[in-house]
Amino acid sequence: MTHIAKPVHLDDKLEEVRSSGRLEYRSKALPTWCPGCGYFAIVDGVATVLKDMGIQLKDAVVVSGIGCASRFPFFLSTYGIHSLHGRVLPVATGVKIANERLTVIAVGGDGDGFAIGGCHVPHAARRNIDITYLLFDNGIYGLTKGQVSPTSALGFKTPTSPYENMDQPLNPLLMVLSHGASWVGQAYAGHPEHLRKMIAMAAAHRGFSFLNILSPCVTFDRTNRTYSNLGMAVCDLPADHNPTDRLAAMAIAQKTDRPALGLYYHTIRPTLGDNLDALIVKAGGTPSPSCGAGR
Amino acid sequence: MTHIAKPVHLDDKLEEVRSSGRLEYRSKALPTWCPGCGYFAIVDGVATVLKDMGIQLKDAVVVSGIGCASRFPFFLSTYGIHSLHGRVLPVATGVKIANERLTVIAVGGDGDGFAIGGCHVPHAARRNIDITYLLFDNGIYGLTKGQVSPTSALGFKTPTSPYENMDQPLNPLLMVLSHGASWVGQAYAGHPEHLRKMIAMAAAHRGFSFLNILSPCVTFDRTNRTYSNLGMAVCDLPADHNPTDRLAAMAIAQKTDRPALGLYYHTIRPTLGDNLDALIVKAGGTPSPSCGAGR
Amino acid sequence: MSATDIQIAICGSAGDGTIAAGNILRNAVAEAGYRVISFDVYPPEIRGFGKCISRLRVTTEQVYSLKECSDVFLSLDDSHAIPHVGEVRDYGAVIFDSKPVVVNEEGAHISAHVRPGQIPYGFPFREISEIATGANRSRNIAALAVIAGLYRLPQAAFRRTIETTFGKKAKAVIAANLAAFDAGYAAGSDTFKLDDATFGSSGGKASGAGTVVILNGNAAVARGLIDAGIDTFFGYPITPATTIMERLAIEMPKRGKRLVQTEDEISAIAACVGAGYTGSRSATSTSGPGLALMMEVLGLSTIAEVPCVVVVSQRGGPSTGMPTKTEQSDLNAALYGSHGDSKRIVIAPTNVEGCYRCAGKAFEMAERYQTPVIVLLDLYLSNRYETVILAREAPFDRDCTKRWRKTDHDEVYKRFAQSKDDVSPRAIPGDAEGMHVITGLEHNELSRPNDQPEMHTEMSRKRHDKLDAALTHPDFTVSKRFGDDGRVDVGLLAWGSTFGETLEAMIKAQAEGIRCAAMKVVMLSPFPAAAVSGFMDDCRHVLVPELNYEGQFARLVQAELARPVVSLARVPGGPMRVEEILAEIRRLAGRTSVGATPATN
Amino acid sequence: MSATDIQIAICGSAGDGTIAAGNILRNAVAEAGYRVISFDVYPPEIRGFGKCISRLRVTTEQVYSLKECSDVFLSLDDSHAIPHVGEVRDYGAVIFDSKPVVVNEEGAHISAHVRPGQIPYGFPFREISEIATGANRSRNIAALAVIAGLYRLPQAAFRRTIETTFGKKAKAVIAANLAAFDAGYAAGSDTFKLDDATFGSSGGKASGAGTVVILNGNAAVARGLIDAGIDTFFGYPITPATTIMERLAIEMPKRGKRLVQTEDEISAIAACVGAGYTGSRSATSTSGPGLALMMEVLGLSTIAEVPCVVVVSQRGGPSTGMPTKTEQSDLNAALYGSHGDSKRIVIAPTNVEGCYRCAGKAFEMAERYQTPVIVLLDLYLSNRYETVILAREAPFDRDCTKRWRKTDHDEVYKRFAQSKDDVSPRAIPGDAEGMHVITGLEHNELSRPNDQPEMHTEMSRKRHDKLDAALTHPDFTVSKRFGDDGRVDVGLLAWGSTFGETLEAMIKAQAEGIRCAAMKVVMLSPFPAAAVSGFMDDCRHVLVPELNYEGQFARLVQAELARPVVSLARVPGGPMRVEEILAEIRRLAGRTSVGATPATN
Numbered sequence A, B: 001m002t003h004i005a006k007p008v009h010l011d012d013k014l015e016e017v018r019s020s021g022r023l024e025y026r027s028k029a030l031p032t033w034c035p036g037c038g039y040f041a042i043v044d045g046v047a048t049v050l051k052d053m054g055i056q057l058k059d060a061v062v063v064s065g066i067g068c069a070s071r072f073p074f075f076l077s078t079y080g081i082h083s084l085h086g087r088v089l090p091v092a093t094g095v096k097i098a099n100e101r102l103t104v105i106a107v108g109g110d111g112d113g114f115a116i117g118g119c120h121v122p123h124a125a126r127r128n129i130d131i132t133y134l135l136f137d138n139g140i141y142g143l144t145k146g147q148v149s150p151t152s153a154l155g156f157k158t159p160t161s162p163y164e165n166m167d168q169p170l171n172p173l174l175m176v177l178s179h180g181a182s183w184v185g186q187a188y189a190g191h192p193e194h195l196r197k198m199i200a201m202a203a204a205h206r207g208f209s210f211l212n213i214l215s216p217c218v219t220f221d222r223t224n225r226t227y228s229n230l231g232m233a234v235c236d237l238p239a240d241h242n243p244t245d246r247l248a249a250m251a252i253a254q255k256t257d258r259p260a261l262g263l264y265y266h267t268i269r270p271t272l273g274d275n276l277d278a279l280i281v282k283a284g285g286t287p288s289p290s291c292g293a294g295r
Numbered sequence C, D: 001m002s003a004t005d006i007q008i009a010i011c012g013s014a015g016d017g018t019i020a021a022g023n024i025l026r027n028a029v030a031e032a033g034y035r036v037i038s039f040d041v042y043p044p045e046i047r048g049f050g051k052c053i054s055r056l057r058v059t060t061e062q063v064y065s066l067k068e069c070s071d072v073f074l075s076l077d078d079s080h081a082i083p084h085v086g087e088v089r090d091y092g093a094v095i096f097d098s099k100p101v102v103v104n105e106e107g108a109h110i111s112a113h114v115r116p117g118q119i120p121y122g123f124p125f126r127e128i129s130e131i132a133t134g135a136n137r138s139r140n141i142a143a144l145a146v147i148a149g150l151y152r153l154p155q156a157a158f159r160r161t162i163e164t165t166f167g168k169k170a171k172a173v174i175a176a177n178l179a180a181f182d183a184g185y186a187a188g189s190d191t192f193k194l195d196d197a198t199f200g201s202s203g204g205k206a207s208g209a210g211t212v213v214i215l216n217g218n219a220a221v222a223r224g225l226i227d228a229g230i231d232t233f234f235g236y237p238i239t240p241a242t243t244i245m246e247r248l249a250i251e252m253p254k255r256g257k258r259l260v261q262t263e264d265e266i267s268a269i270a271a272c273v274g275a276g277y278t279g280s281r282s283a284t285s286t287s288g289p290g291l292a293l294m295m296e297v298l299g300l301s302t303i304a305e306v307p308c309v310v311v312v313s314q315r316g317g318p319s320t321g322m323p324t325k326t327e328q329s330d331l332n333a334a335l336y337g338s339h340g341d342s343k344r345i346v347i348a349p350t351n352v353e354g355c356y357r358c359a360g361k362a363f364e365m366a367e368r369y370q371t372p373v374i375v376l377l378d379l380y381l382s383n384r385y386e387t388v389i390l391a392r393e394a395p396f397d398r399d400c401t402k403r404w405r406k407t408d409h410d411e412v413y414k415r416f417a418q419s420k421d422d423v424s425p426r427a428i429p430g431d432a433e434g435m436h437v438i439t440g441l442e443h444n445e446l447s448r449p450n451d452q453p454e455m456h457t458e459m460s461r462k463r464h465d466k467l468d469a470a471l472t473h474p475d476f477t478v479s480k481r482f483g484d485d486g487r488v489d490v491g492l493l494a495w496g497s498t499f500g501e502t503l504e505a506m507i508k509a510q511a512e513g514i515r516c517a518a519m520k521v522v523m524l525s526p527f528p529a530a531a532v533s534g535f536m537d538d539c540r541h542v543l544v545p546e547l548n549y550e551g552q553f554a555r556l557v558q559a560e561l562a563r564p565v566v567s568l569a570r571v572p573g574g575p576m577r578v579e580e581i582l583a584e585i586r587r588l589a590g591r592t593s594v595g596a597t598p599a600t601n
């Protein structure tokens, strides 16, 4: 029988948030996450960034799939869609295409994005839809109580891999680079300051930005992605890394034993919205930032 | 009103096949493909390889999705499944996991594999399921009469991109390399000899092998992947390319203006079947090559 | 009869330009002011040597379907045509190439298959074309010109149509085809006329009402979506729905609107929901296999109360089934396919004009009732052409959204606030103080997750009750009765494309003195129980003809009303045969099956 | 009554080890030879401070559901327990911690909420645990021990259960918990006994029949699949079905069988079809959202006639809905969710033993009729525990495949050859001369694409007709009547988990002198029309209780029989209240609602 310590520090945390004046971006809903979950740092980060960028609550839409990670939108006070398992990117695409004036942030877990949602990532990346996709990569299925995920380490024992996980994990960074994404970076929930910086950069990028956020599931993973393990493993990108060199970025992304944090790659190219407007012009029509939205 | 020349040479072709003694591997069904379609070369290639490898008809299962490419199984005389659009890999996985004695070849088009079926490719690759996946990459949706596909060139005009295609195409080779596939190569339907060699290598590989086959759609693509354009564009892999160097393979895969033909990458690691058997042993059970199949 | 009612069939292989000839004939006759219904049958393969048949019914009065029998039959390829010569009525004309390229062996020539009473006409199409143009490329034009000549149809209309058809081609091509036409026309008009097969003068193009256009069902859907102000479209190609998307891909950008071909149907519908959340009028189109993939997202649209429109053109099922054949077997999936109590609006047009109306009205309903709306067509309706009169003013309300406006200062926005009509005012992104998060989880008025029994019960009630208003949606025909009033021996209940054949059968039955009425049901969910039940009260027998195996609509009626109906469920892959419906009517009316031979009106 | 029938409820927060206490109590009592039914209610969040209630009904006779009222109620956290104290019957015991950690403010203590007639017992659980073990970790064990003592339940059974429960933990942990148990037991047995709440001696473990096990529905499903010889399993986690897969992940490898967690539900079912093609017994398990995603592949399984088994445990819908609440609202999707005429077999067990049987039989049916079989559970059934007697010999046929054996030399294999029972002999990969290609396209006997009207009509008939045999599947109860014979005032028609409450209601109604019968319908498709219709002939009123909003089963009955039923459709997220069904029975029977207060048997 499991005993979970009462999350006293949770309320302190909310207090801190309150006093920090970031509250308006945080909803009154107390996150349902387990105390100590890496996700708390991400919600703080996004709230700060939105505020710092001066994006009004009314102009931000946070879209998610299903999972612990995907509870995210409820903890902000912007507009949001808590959609379906794996469908965060197409839903976010619909929002952005319909109204380019909106800032669209897509969030979800590793299972949500790279198992059931795997069909959609390459196309969001190649079309360069102007949204920010934050992947909460905890290497496990949290919400369903700890099954193996596409990014789980080899050997990981879970209720659906009771003897051990023998499936070679996927490498989200490497994959999204190969999809032709225009902005790719990595952060760690245990380094909130750096995380915040990366979220800010990703959100500032015009086009599809993918930020892989390593985050511990303190309840169901006591052996792999613990704060201590990750804390020791993560490192910075080589100082001389050139973030316009995609091949170099891929080389580093391959080194999964020492996950490097920072901006792997970025480039500037037309967004899906730009292209659709170009077609409209070609056809003799007149583009408008909001396709009827808010009629 | 379109006039299509009667495909006289089709029957000659079948004659040639008959006389070549490969007939047993070809079904009596005359392919429903348009005369001149690149796919004819692939069906010849596979038939020859199966024969040369001494694989009996009864032990081969050819699985496909939906599309012109996916009509493939009907033109061989082995077992086969003409499944659903995009589902070729999970279906093929089911076949192989249930009966490791079978040789399983998966075939499908670029839309089948990298649009609607995109969710499945990374997982077949990472698990290293022991099947051969032949992608018939014609950069178009043939069966539905010529719409734009995920691998269509920029600027391509089709019924669903009437002004021009502005979505950056995907790079199947680069993607599958990033998924961790254990065998990755490329061939061209216009070079049947080399194509045959590559199919043989792919089929001989123990684990997941991915062969990207560039093939012209003569009916709906008169401007991009024509035999003449492809014939001029394709080249050989650098003589000094080391097929165990994944990063080098990725570097070459990036050069899409001059598609290089040959073996990009290969490595040897346990297949999904090997791993499942290892788990069985761990659990104290006894593995069997056919999981009840043919009971 | 004085009113014109002539059906022309053209049969050949794709290589013969059969469909092209049918198109020109159709457009020219419509141009001349007649009403037309036409439907082409294609081969399933891509390779172009399968059989094609183009059927065209030309009338002055409104009619509802093709006829069993053609009055004129043109063969461009006897090997394909021979099996169909039987469909020509007695004293009807069978027109063929008297000097075909290959000299056929005994019996292979169609003239050997014309039955006594049918009138064979041989013309040297190829020769006519070659003499007139120096090539046989215009053989099909020469052939259709023969028919035009035979019936003295207005040449001007044909010449205009030929010019526009080949407009993009080289001048020489146009000239050649015009020459071939003139030669063919001359040949046709030199021949003695069929006495009983005259074209009455056309009604002339209907004027005041609006503009007369000739559209097939898919084109009508595209036009309806556009006239209702579609903003965004997300779709994935699939036969027979693809041409809706292809039409929109051309038209939407001209109007500053956006269309994206997505990676699959799941993303298409998911993007529609995302766009719908912002207030955008968004739609997708697909067929059965795509619909099957959309089930989960449709459920999200239902519980999160986000408008979205899905046009489904049915083909033969199950699974990949028969992509180039028509069927009405996706009704169950449209009604019941999503898990949970996920009732939604399902409407099915019965003709091309209805395709236009239903497509446009779907946006009104989706917005007004904040729910997914499925518009059910089938291949037969998607591809069949009819003359349609379009009102000058699009008959669609461009904005049906109940918007939230903050009233007093510290009012908190409740996305799912209670409301008399169970439709809660919406705030959309960009609205200053309406921020909220929608979810697929059960929720409270604030759209916060809540799974308490009372809340789930109340929200379920809200989501179901609000839909009833659709049954009285403004300016929309939910169901309609035709035929005899009062008590009837046989009442016909039909939906979708099959209603056309049903109505024709009813008219024939009435002509045979059977008291008969027919009701078309356009709205399948919510179900117009009162109207249908009232209709059934008048019927000694209720017959439900439909194109599926399980009698899906018949089952729906029984599920709703717990009253028995007679199901006539068939899966021929083509339209239902009027004769088959008629035979069943006779049986129910207690008539011994008289004149079961093709009727010859 | 002499026979034992006592219901115990334990309420607290997850942190209190409420569920763990319930598990030990349940297993120990079963160990002691009683029959038990138990069901736990969890909080939806992961965080462990929501309310948990574990209810356990202990009997000597077979019963079918939990009772409205508990006889004994144990509070481990008064703040959670207070709202539920009302469920304790008159003269029932309310047991609580007399010395809680925090001293509660006035009224916050449960003793202030015990109603006259209920018997409050305070025990210092924490203190007992601390004195006995030096720590309060075993507080929950001490508390359940008090109940054991109060009722003089056999200590040995409890000690054995505690040892096995903590078997993997350190010796010290086991010792501590045993000590806490002994102390609590002593405290309990020192107290005066409830006169009317005695445990009769247990029937003792049923012997000859087979082995007695205590399982929940999901464990029973896993066991059924294994006993029927499952070869391969492909699945994706989803509440409440996940534990089926988790159990199989442990058990299958031990038997040399293979399980793969796929990337989504589409690949899970697709892999099942691939495996099924080879002759492997393959299954998957999911809940509503996963089922919605499987619709297209299920259609392939239907048309290609490939066996596959899908276990669906329903939760609150639509969409993500209420993942931790029970509901029966996926019936429509299970029956009708795929496009096309895609009828399939759908069976729904009504209790835990049925879960075992249906799971195993599903393999027989899928193989014998070459079709997909859906086994419909719901969260309530998946998670509820019952004592089940398992026959020593698994009651399942390990091979029901009709195999093709080449007879004469030049026979060509026809995968879909005509056959009297419409089931064609199968060849599978590896068979020397049975090579063929299956397809989702309509096809001929050789499985070659063919879309001719006659072929499609015949193949549709074959695919539907062959299923009728399932209604007489060997050794399987398709439907069963209970209660009064002959004419009755009220007939109850129920399916799935709700049948338990329905039967309890029927028994109570009979006790009130109402002529009453109940029929459980286990096979929902094909529908046992004759049996149900025959039953309805006997009933003045037919009442259909079910856990969904639309009355999906009631609609199925009406669609099939065109006869009206009274629908009692509720969506509380938990089991239907027996009292609610009873009230409706009374109303229909024309009784003024007597004794609507909780019955106190």
Ligand SMILES: Cc1ncc(C[n+]2csc(CCOP(=O)(O)OP(=O)(O)O)c2C)c(N)n1
Residues within 6 Å of the ligand: A066, A067, A068, A069, A070, A085, A108, A109, A110, A111, A112, A113, A136, A138, A140, A141, A142, A143, A144, A149, D236, D237, D238, D239, D265, D289, D290, D293, D320
């Ligand atoms: C179609 C569907 N399949 C399965 C589920 C069950 N489910 C909910 S969340 C989840 C995975 C959660 O893992 P992840 O996406 O990594 O998010 P995390 O909880 O780890 O943050 C699953 C399998 C579902 N809700 N819908």
Ligand SMILES: Cc1ncc(C[n+]2csc(CCOP(=O)(O)OP(=O)(O)O)c2C)c(N)n1
Residues within 6 Å of the ligand: B066, B067, B068, B069, B070, B085, B108, B109, B110, B111, B112, B113, B136, B138, B140, B141, B142, B143, B144, B149, C236, C237, C238, C239, C265, C289, C290, C293, C320
């Ligand atoms: C679920 C579903 N969506 C769409 C279709 C229609 N469809 C059939 S094949 C195809 C694409 C064909 O392109 P590709 O996969 O590249 O194969 P090709 O024809 O080019 O060989 C499409 C969209 C379908 N059959 N099923």
Ligand code: SF4
Residues within 6 Å of the ligand: A032, A033, A034, A036, A037, A038, A039, A068, A069, A138, A142, A143, A216, A217, A218, A219, A220, D046
């Ligand atoms: S289960 Fe894991 S991922 Fe989910 S909230 Fe708890 S710690 Fe975070």
Ligand code: SF4
Residues within 6 Å of the ligand: B032, B033, B034, B036, B037, B038, B039, B068, B069, B138, B142, B143, B216, B217, B218, B219, B220, C046
């Ligand atoms: S349409 Fe294109 S891909 Fe299809 S068969 Fe013809 S040439 Fe080949």
Ligand SMILES: [Mg+2]
Residues within 6 Å of the ligand: A109, A110, A111, A136, A137, A138, A139, A140, A141, A142, A149
């Ligand atoms: Mg995760």
Ligand SMILES: [Mg+2]
Residues within 6 Å of the ligand: B109, B110, B111, B136, B137, B138, B139, B140, B141, B142, B149
């Ligand atoms: Mg293609």
